[in-house]
Amino acid sequence: MRWWYAIKNGYLLRKNLKKFLTCPEKQIHDLAEITLEKLDNAEIAILVLDFDGVLAAHNAKEPTPQAKAWLTKMSQTIGEHRLAILTNKPKPERLAYFAKEFPSLFVLHGVRKKPYPEGLVMIAQYRGVSAHRIVLVDDRLLTGMLATCLGYTQGWYFRPPKTNYWKNPIVEAFFSFLRVSERLFIRIVG
Ligand SMILES: [Mg+2]
Known part of the structure; x- marks a missing residue:
């Protein structure tokens, strides 16, 4: 039971x-804040990105044009092999997009969903780096950020998330409710 696991942990x-x-240093408000210098300062070897809410709004097939431009720039700066995608929704069209546009970028699929830390652990093993030299950028506390705590990696909480209420009002409202609820939960018990 993933939800029970998330709440318990x-x-x-x-x-x-x-x-x-x-802690402001554990937050990202815009992808443009993530630079080579920031990665070097945190001793990051692999930059792992969530998809929904970070690279695009929920259910999007590909990153927004701005996110794509930033990904292209990061690929040129640090190399595609130092980038990875860990999404709970590795849809076929997304896998096809990255295979075509960023062929050396590692898109994990077939692992248990976040907050289970397996995906992050696998990226560390596959790339041969220790877990603390990996950072996950994610817009969810009880999935992405919890996975970083359980996997002993670093985490940067992405806020505000990318949304498209016009296209998916019900889905966006649902995830907005989850984000508000998990923040409230952590503020109360933390
Ligand atoms: Mg997300």
């Missing part, structure tokens, strides 16, 4: 999760 790791709400 979210409670156990509440102090760690609260830091994502209170």
Whole structure:
């Protein structure tokens, strides 16, 4: 039961999760903030990105034009092999997009969904780096950021998330509700 696992471990790791709400250095507000210098300062070898909310709005087939431009720039700066995507929705059209546009970028699929830390652990093993030299950028506390705590990697909480209420009002409202609820939960117990 993924949700029970998230709530149980979210409670156990509440102090760690609260830091994502209170420490500015653990937050990202715009992809443009992630630069080579920032990665070097945090000793990051592999930059792992969530998809929904970070590269595009929910259910999008590909990153927004701005996100694509930033990905292209990062690929040229640090190399595609130092980038990875860890999404709970590795849809075929997304896999096809990255295979075509960013062929050396590692898109993980077939692993248990976040907050289970397997995906992050696998990226570390596959690329041969220790977990603390990996960072996940994700817009969710009880999935992405919790996975970083459980996998002993670094995490940067992405806020505000990318949304498209015109296209998917119900889905966006649902995820907005989840984000508000998990922040409230961590603020209260943390
Ligand atoms: Mg997300």
